[in-house]
Amino acid sequence: MAEEYLIEVDHLKQYFPIKMGWFKTRNLKAVDDVSFKIRHGETLGLVGESGCGKTTVGRSLLRLYEPTAGEVLFEGELVSGENIQAMRRNMQMVFQDPYSSLNPRMTVEDIIGEPFDVHKLYKTRKERREKILSIMELVGLNAEHAARYAHEFSGGQRQRIGIARALAVNPKFIVCDEPVSALDVSIQAQVLNMFEDLQNKLGVAYLFIAHDLLVVHHLADRIAVMYLGKIVEVAAADDLNDRPIHPYTLSLLSAVPIPDPIISRQRKRIILEGDVPSPLNMPSGCSFRTRCRYATAQCAEEVPPLIDRGGEHFVACWNK
Template identity: 70%
Template sequence: MSEQQKNDNLVEIRHLKEYFNVNVGFFKSRPLKAVDDVSFTIKRGETLGLVGESGCGKTTVGRTILNLYKPTSGEIIYDGKPIKSKSDIKGFRKKATMVFQDPYSSLNPRMTVSDIIAEPLDVHDMYKSKEERRERILELMGYVGLNSEHASRYAHEFSGGQRQRIGIARSLAINPEFIVCDEPVSALDVSIQAQVINMFDELQEKLGLTYLFIAHDLLVVRHISDRIAVMYLGKLVELADAKEIYDHPQHPYSKSLLSAVPVPDPKTARANKRIVLSGDIPSPLNAPSGCPFRTRCAYATAKCAEAMPELKEISSGHFAACNIL
């Protein structure tokens, strides 16, 4: 791989919209704007963290990128090629996979571990002999630190952390370039979280993976991400390098979100002022006009109600969407 290619954007999302129709009356339905006009890029080999509170559309972004939901509009460009037709998607499935949030429901209870891990191989018919399949399974289990004796067992015989490793092994089966990690550690307890996070780091180094890391645990995201995107009510509000966004958040929502991060040092914690927002997150079914954050924003003006502010580059590589910046 040449240096030029390495700096390429592996995944590029342009004006992605994903609306779901929600029945509100007997015959009436209204669009729920789960993701509304989101654009960003992910560079080859980097980890983009995607944060935001529950229900802001993080997971939907991840699933729509993988075409598990058909995008309402917008473009997904992978490795320079737009993913549109069925054959594009078929090829794309061999390069991009997903790790799921809940290690309990993401593994079929009726399949053995080896069948679960080999499922993508079986679907794409990616081996020639039974022997080759078995070797690949053992190799994958080795990557994620599972014992080869576990291969013939069923998922319910494992702990949460082990189950998540099985899920990760499955997503690595096809030798992917890009993995969407949908809150992969939020269902695990803290000590296991650390192990799994470190494993993600090691695998990235070893296999040259690119991650879209969706999480709501801000410390985890800070640890693993190169860049971080903040979402609010289906819209991207800020995007910057991990360090930059933690040290100098610009958007009022990011500021408040990051002030909620617990600091393990009481002195700094006392010095930091927690910005507490008033009110609740509005229902995405009738989101406020213009900037969705204006109902809870201390700096909101009449202008904010008119239109969603553009995502502006306020310093090198630091984008934010707010009228006051």
């Protein structure tokens, strides 16, 4: 029987020890007790402001960082240091920066072909080349691009090369770490549509990390909102957009530009007061309480759990 969930993340923590003096270290809590699940062929959008821990979640899932605590299950099997090499065939990543994530000394053919070499997925050089050209065609690259180097391409084309590399081993799950944030707006739509087409053709599941709610809403089935290392709200994309509950989500959505000037003028922007606390010195209780207009004494004493408010709409807030 196939598992209902492809990915299950349970109480994931990622702390980085930071030296504060000669003999003193303090933990920077980049990811602090995060749990979520992703179904086969589903896209979960992970949004939040810069520095909230989104990228760290993605890298910890694939064990590019060794998690401090918590478990990650892939098709019901625990992902560990012992089996991650074998699992990487099914779990891949598209990196944020298409300029630094590609080796400048390798041709496009070698970049895309490297996963075939690592996992020994061909018998002859001819078969290897045919597979590479097939994937290049899938992501909109021409055969004559194969002999070129990364610096000869535009940002959008480089990102396509990165996507082709991730698809080379035919994975079931891809972590997309802000894959369009470094691209021009005109190219962003093309790459997003390509992600959508690839999902329809291949049935691949995504963890799509971004800080732009419009981008995530376009692609995601469900959206998880993250603040200071914790997930504060999870819901279906349309439900989150139409019925946000957490004060932080309300603020994020109020900042999304609306193309209609009349509606835009009528809408009230929710401005958050104060600064984001340091992950080195987190406030007690709810991490958002120092900037929340609804904060009470309970918020300072206890961390609110993620509770289902109906229809699989989960919120971590005492007062909303």
